Amino acid sequence: MSKNTELTYTKKDFSSDQEVKWCPGCGDYAILSAIQTALTQIGRKREEIVFVSGIGCSSRFPYYMNTYGYHTIHGRAPAVASGLKTANPSLSVWVITGDGDSLSIGGNHLIHAIRRNIDMNIVLFNNEIYGLTKGQYSPTTQQGQITKSTPYGSLDRPFSPAKLAFGASATFIARTLDTDSKHMQEVMLEAESHRGTSFIEIYQNCVIFNDGCHSSYVDKQSREDHSIVLTHGKPMIFGSEIKKGIILDHLTPKVVELGETYTEGDCLIHDKTNEMLASLLVAMDANKAMPKLYGVLYAVNDVIYNEQVAAQVAEVKAKKGPADFHKLLNSGDTWHIE
Amino acid sequence: MSTLTEVESVVVRFSGDSGDGMQLTGNQFSNTSAMMGNDIATFPDYPAEIRAPQGTIAGVSGFQIHFGSREIFTPGDATDMLVAFNPAALKVNLKDLKKGGTLLVNSDAFTDSKIAKAGFEVNPLESGELEGYQVIKVPMDSQTIEALKEIDLDTKSKKRCKNFYALGMTYFLYHRDMKTTLQWMEHKFSDHPQLLLANQSAMKAGAHFAETLEEVVSTYKVSSAKIDPGTYRQINGNTSTAWGFIRAAQAAKLPLFLGSYPITPASDILHELSKYKEFDVKTFQAEDEIAGICAAMGAGLAGSLAITTSSGPGIGLKGEAIGLAISYEMPLVIVNVQRGGPSTGLPTKTEQSDLFQAFYGRNGDAPLVIVAASRPNDCFHMAYEASRLALEHMTPVIMLTDGYIANGTEPWKIPDVDAHYADIKHKMLDPTTVDTENWSWISRDPKTHVRDWAIPGMPGLEHRIGGLEKDFTTGNVSYDPANHQKMSNIRQAKIEAVSENIPLQELEGESSGDLLIISWGGTYGAVEMAMRALQKEGKKVSLIHLRYINPMPKNVGEVIKNFKKVIVPELNMGQMVHLINAKFGCNAIGFNKVEGLPFKIAELHAAFTQALNEV
Ligand SMILES: Cc1ncc(C[n+]2csc(CCOP(=O)(O)OP(=O)(O)O)c2C)c(N)n1
Ligand code: SF4
Ligand SMILES: [Mg+2]
Numbered sequence: 001m002s003k004n005t006e007l008t009y010t011k012k013d014f015s016s017d018q019e020v021k022w023c024p025g026c027g028d029y030a031i032l033s034a035i036q037t038a039l040t041q042i043g044r045k046r047e048e049i050v051f052v053s054g055i056g057c058s059s060r061f062p063y064y065m066n067t068y069g070y071h072t073i074h075g076r077a078p079a080v081a082s083g084l085k086t087a088n089p090s091l092s093v094w095v096i097t098g099d100g101d102s103l104s105i106g107g108n109h110l111i112h113a114i115r116r117n118i119d120m121n122i123v124l125f126n127n128e129i130y131g132l133t134k135g136q137y138s139p140t141t142q143q144g145q146i147t148k149s150t151p152y153g154s155l156d157r158p159f160s161p162a163k164l165a166f167g168a169s170a171t172f173i174a175r176t177l178d179t180d181s182k183h184m185q186e187v188m189l190e191a192e193s194h195r196g197t198s199f200i201e202i203y204q205n206c207v208i209f210n211d212g213c214h215s216s217y218v219d220k221q222s223r224e225d226h227s228i229v230l231t232h233g234k235p236m237i238f239g240s241e242i243k244k245g246i247i248l249d250h251l252t253p254k255v256v257e258l259g260e261t262y263t264e265g266d267c268l269i270h271d272k273t274n275e276m277l278a279s280l281l282v283a284m285d286a287n288k289a290m291p292k293l294y295g296v297l298y299a300v301n302d303v304i305y306n307e308q309v310a311a312q313v314a315e316v317k318a319k320k321g322p323a324d325f326h327k328l329l330n331s332g333d334t335w336h337i338e
Numbered sequence: 339m340s341t342l343t344e345v346e347s348v349v350v351r352f353s354g355d356s357g358d359g360m361q362l363t364g365n366q367f368s369n370t371s372a373m374m375g376n377d378i379a380t381f382p383d384y385p386a387e388i389r390a391p392q393g394t395i396a397g398v399s400g401f402q403i404h405f406g407s408r409e410i411f412t413p414g415d416a417t418d419m420l421v422a423f424n425p426a427a428l429k430v431n432l433k434d435l436k437k438g439g440t441l442l443v444n445s446d447a448f449t450d451s452k453i454a455k456a457g458f459e460v461n462p463l464e465s466g467e468l469e470g471y472q473v474i475k476v477p478m479d480s481q482t483i484e485a486l487k488e489i490d491l492d493t494k495s496k497k498r499c500k501n502f503y504a505l506g507m508t509y510f511l512y513h514r515d516m517k518t519t520l521q522w523m524e525h526k527f528s529d530h531p532q533l534l535l536a537n538q539s540a541m542k543a544g545a546h547f548a549e550t551l552e553e554v555v556s557t558y559k560v561s562s563a564k565i566d567p568g569t570y571r572q573i574n575g576n577t578s579t580a581w582g583f584i585r586a587a588q589a590a591k592l593p594l595f596l597g598s599y600p601i602t603p604a605s606d607i608l609h610e611l612s613k614y615k616e617f618d619v620k621t622f623q624a625e626d627e628i629a630g631i632c633a634a635m636g637a638g639l640a641g642s643l644a645i646t647t648s649s650g651p652g653i654g655l656k657g658e659a660i661g662l663a664i665s666y667e668m669p670l671v672i673v674n675v676q677r678g679g680p681s682t683g684l685p686t687k688t689e690q691s692d693l694f695q696a697f698y699g700r701n702g703d704a705p706l707v708i709v710a711a712s713r714p715n716d717c718f719h720m721a722y723e724a725s726r727l728a729l730e731h732m733t734p735v736i737m738l739t740d741g742y743i744a745n746g747t748e749p750w751k752i753p754d755v756d757a758h759y760a761d762i763k764h765k766m767l768d769p770t771t772v773d774t775e776n777w778s779w780i781s782r783d784p785k786t787h788v789r790d791w792a793i794p795g796m797p798g799l800e801h802r803i804g805g806l807e808k809d810f811t812t813g814n815v816s817y818d819p820a821n822h823q824k825m826s827n828i829r830q831a832k833i834e835a836v837s838e839n840i841p842l843q844e845l846e847g848e849s850s851g852d853l854l855i856i857s858w859g860g861t862y863g864a865v866e867m868a869m870r871a872l873q874k875e876g877k878k879v880s881l882i883h884l885r886y887i888n889p890m891p892k893n894v895g896e897v898i899k900n901f902k903k904v905i906v907p908e909l910n911m912g913q914m915v916h917l918i919n920a921k922f923g924c925n926a927i928g929f930n931k932v933e934g935l936p937f938k939i940a941e942l943h944a945a946f947t948q949a950l951n952e953v
Binding site: 016018023046047048050051052055057062063065066067070071072073076079080081082083084085086087088090091109112176209242259309312313316317320321322323326328329330332333334335337338 | 362365369373374375477518565566567568569570571572581583584594597614615616617618620622624625626628629632633634635636637638639640641642644658659662752753755763793794796797798799800801802804805806814815
């Protein structure tokens with residue numbers, strides 16, 4: 001759909017009349033606010049925007065949006081959204097999901113929605129915990145972590161959401177953080193303008209059950225030393241006082257201090273369209289020695305399922321001519337009884 | 339001595355290896371019979387494994403045709419003629435051949451190894467165990483090859499024409515006209531002149547050979563039946579279901595969306611619907627059954643007629659989403675083509691054991707509409723009805739069919755769709771006529787309790803729906819105790835109100851008597867035949883065959899009162915009988931069977947007779 005530049009929404013136009021019921025201090029508030037603000041700039045009419053969610057604290061999101069909204073069942077939002085978008089491709093469709101919702105119970109739907117490259121935005125609120133059910137470990141919880149259901153420490157190996165999306169053939173992978181409203185908005189706008197499935201992971205803080213799980217790389221004081229904001233065409237450098245960069249040592253990205261031995265010119269240049277580079281970037285997530293990456297890690301164009309469906313319908317219509325039910329009823333062998 | 343006997347109806351079964359072309363052969367026989375004016379019913383019986391080992395019992399594939407000069411309701415209990423292409427086919431089917439029936443066997447296939455593979459100790463063609471049947475032993479392989487010796491084809495391909503050699507013989511024995519099949523071959527083998535010639539020659543040679551046997555075997559004539567005037571075609575249940583949905587979408591002026599995951603015996607509905615994109619049909623083969631129903635629901639929310647199709651195991655997976663559709667109060671049709679259960683059960687066999695699942699297979703008090711098709715061509719009507727009720731009442735509807743009617747084929751008088759299948763009044767709003775300030779998505783009709791249908795894209799009607807309980811007035815999330823009671827009552831009342839929008843139950847037979855049979859779903863044909871036989875014997879027996887299962891037609895309770903005894907035959911361990919007794923307290927007795935097979939008329943006749951004796 002083309003952008004409608006005459007729309008003049010304010011953030012308030014996207015707020016519903018429902019009282020927001022997340023815990024005070026929950027990262028979800030900031031995400032809600034950033035998305036509402038971003039929607040004022042996407043150039044879509046309010047009635048053309050649909051939010052679909054599963055179950056979880058994060059999945060309460062649609063109730064707070066003054067758009068069309070469907071709070072579905074645990075893990076199944078990508079499937080509902082796939083049908084919705086395929087049936088009506090002119091809508092702007094957003095899936096809101098949690099790490100449990102999308103990676104445990106709904107893992108199958110997530111990877112298949114991404115594989116089909118259905119034109120929608122999937123926003124994963126990653127708090128590395130099951131919030132709504134009060135604090136069990138999730139598929140992104142760190143190994144060894146004590147939670148309600150792992151009193152002796154979690155044994156599960158965690159997923160990297162971005163790496164999973166990449167493995168499922170994602171055409172758009174981005175990461176952002178609940179403590180940076182401006183960055184969240186930028187990512188949302190870029191995701192909405194991407195054609196195909198946009199997969200966005202947001203580091204989100206659950207103050208009650210997993211407070212501070214992301215703090216080193218999201219808190220204002222420390223994040224400059226533990227993360228890089230990727231920009232297409234720019235070198236991967238970071239650090240507040242000591243400047244650091246990422247170089248490629250054989251096939252392994254490595255952090256180096258910039259100065260005598262290495263300069264900015266030695267650092268990797270971000271290219272969001274490069275598949276090989278993307279494979280390195282999504283793999284970095286699991287390496288604690290590496291900084292976290294924000295921004296658009298990967299963005300390429302590929303065929304889009306809902307567009308292909310529409311095109312195939314049009315093609316068959318053109319070939320077969322107007323649908324005629326009488327012709328169908330009388331197709332093949334018929335006989336007449338007087 | 340040769341005889342020509344005129345008979346009312348005949349049952350023929352073709353049986354052989356799954357590679358022997360039995361389905362094709364059977365289809366030709368039934369098409370020809372239909373075109374000659376007989377009423378017919380057919381049943382294909384495939385092995386569960388795609389390529390079961392050749393010559394084994396597991397690899398036997400069959401096709402049964404019942405044709406007659408009177409109304410035919412079932413493919414028939416026992417066969418008048420069995421065509422067995424190998425020992426395994428003989429082994430599997432001999433028990434169903436009537437004493438004195440005709441047995442045509444391919445004697446070339448009765449080699450020592452194949453005889454052993456089929457589980458015979460000695461060659462049944464020589465052991466005397468076929469005494470009492472009219473046995474026609476024909477070395478079909480060698481005779482077909484000999485008949486085609488002038489044709490430029492390899493021996494293997496010639497041998498593969500033996501099914502048409504056998505078909506030619508059966509056409510002669512039953513005075514069938516070869517014209518239809520010979521014409522069909524011209525079409526089928528239009529790119530293969532050699533194959534066309536070979537198959538046509540094999541068929542003619544078979545017929546000629548049968549003529550030489552006329553001295554020793556009987557031939558039979560079945561006159562055309564008295565059939566309602568009109569144009570007819572053959573149709574199986576799954577195709578009929580698919581077409582019913584296409585028509586319903588047209589009648590409602592909505593696009594059609596199917597979300598589905600392949601499963602026997604429901605997959606053919608997906609295959610069929612995927613062909614008709616020109617009718618604005620979108621089919622979505624999902625990653626599993628849950629995604630199938632969820633994608634359909636997404637399309638339904640966006641304004642399509644939403645369908646999902648599956649069989650018992652898949653319906654189990656859909657349970658939570660069906661509950662959501664009930665909570666959303668949205669239109670959705672869920673088709674369950676039932677098969678033998680529990681679990682993977684008997685995928686290719688028929689059963690009616692998912693009735694309780696349809697009623698109760700969800701958490702919470704979760705009522706919905708349930709309908710069931712009675713025979714292959716009724717699937718069209720019930721698919722249309724399921725869609726109509728879903729759209730007019732904003733509710734999920736479960737449509738039950740079964741493997742037997744899904745695959746069974748029968749003639750269908752092509753309906754006047756413009757007169758009878760043209761008007762579905764869905765609840766979609768015209769946003770320009772809505773007072774958006776005072777509108778809530780949950781506003782409902784005070785009589786039917788049906789809510790409005792607003793879809794994304796409609797300005798001013800933006801709203802949020804979820805599976806959490808909703809406030810009766812605003813539609814917002816509500817945990818209020820009294821409201822939950824009220825909403826539960828409304829969901830129940832809304833389904834009950836559907837009984838005002840379905841026809842009254844038809845009664846076959848006198849309106850009072852000794853025995854009332856209550857049947858439902860795919861058993862109709864056999865039950866009907868058994869009841870007619872009893873009525874002819876002067877018994878006071880009547881039948882109601884239910885197609886609207888929940889809610890039931892309003893007059894069912896009244897009908898029941900006028901009978902001394904009620905019997906409910908079902909292909910399960912007693913589900914409908916339980917519901918009938920719970921609802922009407924009428925001490926109905928069950929007659930139940932779960933062998934993966936349809937009822938035989940004879941066993942129903944016996945059961946009904948016994949029930950009558952106990953009145
Ligand atoms: C079928 C089903 N199983 C389990 C639950 C319980 N449940 C609700 S939310 C949830 C986990 C949510 O975690 P996440 O997706 O990370 O969301 P968060 O609350 O952290 O935002 C679970 C297990 C449910 N609602 N439905
Ligand atoms: S439990 Fe955690 S995730 Fe849920 S609302 Fe509270 S802070 Fe947010
Ligand atoms: Mg979580």
